[in-house]
Amino acid sequence: MTPTGHLDTDACYRAVRSRDRRFDGVFYTAVRTTGIYCRPSCPARTPAVGNVTFHPTAASAHAAGYRACKRCLPDATPGSPEWDVAADVAGRAMRLIADGLVDREGVEGLARRIGYTPRHLGRLLTQELGAAPLALARARRAQSARVLIETTDLPLTDVAFAAGFASVRQFNETLREIYAASPSELRGRRTGAPSAGAVTMRLPVRTPFAGRRLLDFLAFHLVPGVEVAGPGWYARTLDLPHGAGTVRLELADLAEGGTGFVTAEFRLDDLRDTAAASERVRRLLDADCDPRAVDEHLRADPVLGVLVRATPGLRVPGQVDGDETAIRTVIGQQVSVTGARTVAGRIVAEHGRAVATTVPGLTRLFPDAATLAAVDPATLPMPRARGRALVGLAAALADGRVLLDRGPDRDDVRRALLELPGIGPWTADYVAMRALGHPDVFLPTDLAVRRVLADLGGDPDPAGWRPWRSYALMHLWNTLMPDTPEPTGSPEEN
Structure with missing residues (x-):
């Protein structure tokens, strides 16, 4: 090979x-x-x-x-869009490795999540990606270390362990090998002053990038206490493997021109969560999307073409926590977006863990599945049947019958969701699109979609939109999304 x-x-x-x-x-x-x-x-x-x-x-x-290469920094690029399109074992493994799973649970834990033996998984990843799981995890640790070196004043010993290295010696040897520079030399190259207590990253995305419309979607659906948004920015709390955190994103449109960057400021209780936090936010941004391939395909459609040309680079908003996305989807069944936000906010206020943050309005983490699984459905602010569905889903998430960490096969997850009382095809498919990053989901029974298609006229052919039906769906929903205010003044004033 x-x-x-x-x-x-x-x-x-x-x-x-x-x-x-x-x-x-x-x-x-x-x-x-x-x-x-x-x-x-x-x-x-x-x-x-x-x-x-x-x-x-x-x-x-x-x-x-x-x-x-010190000139083009090849590790600071978006991931391959093929991983999300194919959803094969290699792609699923790469997403879990990027989330830091190998550092937390070892290769055995990764193999268990994927459903293979460690030996078989190692052979497969070497064949498909040119490296075994430990080598892939090592590359991720090196990139995390470089970001921490260049954006914080952490002592280098702390950087080593925050990035996931087992020893300072391993940290030094790896960075010298990969970057041909010592950690001290890398720190000496940085430009600008780091922000005390924060980790600021420039997350790479392919362009064009419709950042403002992504912001509009997130702001329209935000849950009080967990998310806040303003002109040109969005922020939320993060429930991470080693503690809580927050992220504040600057979201603007980026014209076509290769790789662009979204500025993200993280504040984390434990810097060991740096890699997991950045990877989860990249999922939220749909950072690995190839917008030119999507737009070129959908632009040729007589019904969608005008929408695609009006908003190039539209993304499918992802998630920072698959369990949260699924629970919010059930909360939003058969109610307006405004109603769903209100109900979700009440559930967060009652059951979410309080956290101290530096961002006004961010006060709680979204309740985890185990907490909601123990709730009496009758006490939830929703119809009794939907309350039972929510608690049943939370129980399935808590005990592992349903896993939404992008490790299992998508079809297996959909079947597991449909076996739960109160979970129908619309909910299962919406979760696949948002939580699992499925690029080819269409919701033909969605009332808003039907209304937009009727207004557009013509004879839509969703089958012709494959394999990008999720993006077609976003273009249809995008016509109904209210605008957030335009940013004014300096970033500090906003």
Whole structure:
């Protein structure tokens, strides 16, 4: 098996020659003569074809002995959009590794979540991604460490353990190997002053990026106490493996031009949650989407085309917690968005854990599944049948009958959801779209969708929208979404 896996060498080299930014994060170019690896759009001189190999992950390039380019920072790219489209074992594993699961539960825990033996999973990931689970986790730790070094004043010893390394020696050796620089040298290169008590990141997204419409959606659906929003920004609490946290996102439209960045400021009780927090927010942003591929496909549709041209780069809002998304979906069954927000806010005030934050309005974590599973359905502010459905779902989430961490197969999750009382196809499919990142979900019974399609006229063909029906759905809903105020003044004033 070669390290290039299933990549087409000729196609990859054409992308490198044209410096096509659409392929940043899809594959990496390793140059034998320099011993470094780059993103396809690296501005350095294009190497000769005989001097390069191509790798599906940064970890694959690391395993082959290459270090990261200091000019293009190839590890600071969105992930491959193919992982979400195919939803195969490799993609599911990569999402769990990015969330820090290997650091918390080991390779055995990862294999258990995926449903394979550790040995079989290792063979499969090496074949598909060019690296075994431990190497993939090591690459993630190195990137987390670089971010902490460059954005905080934490002592380097604290950075090592916050990033997930088992020892300072391992931390030093890994960073020297991958970045050809010591941690102290990396810290000396940073620009700007870090914010005390905060970790500020620039999360990469492919462009175009309809950030304002993503903000409009999140602001329209926000739950009091858990989320707040204002002109140009959105913030929320985070329930993370080692403690609580918050994130504040600056959301603006980004024109087409390769990779753009969304600024995220995290405040975390435990910096070991840095990787998990950033990965969950990237899911919320739909950061790995390839908007050009989506838009080019949907723009040709006679019904959707005008909507796609009006809002290029529209994203499907994801989630920071799959259990929360599923519970909120049940709360919102057969009620208006405003009504669902009110009910969810009351449940949060009654059952959510109080947290101290620096963001006005953020006061509680969304209640976890175990807490809601113990609630008497009769005490919930909703019809009795829906209350029983919510508590039954929470119990299934708490005891592991339903897992929404993007590890299990999507079809298996849907079947498990439909077996629960009060959970129908609309709810199961909406959860698949938001919680599992399914790009090809359509909700033909949704009343709002029916109304928008009737207003647009024509003869819609949802089958022709595959494999991007979730994005088509968002374009239809987008016509009904109210606008948030435009930002004014400086970021500090907002």
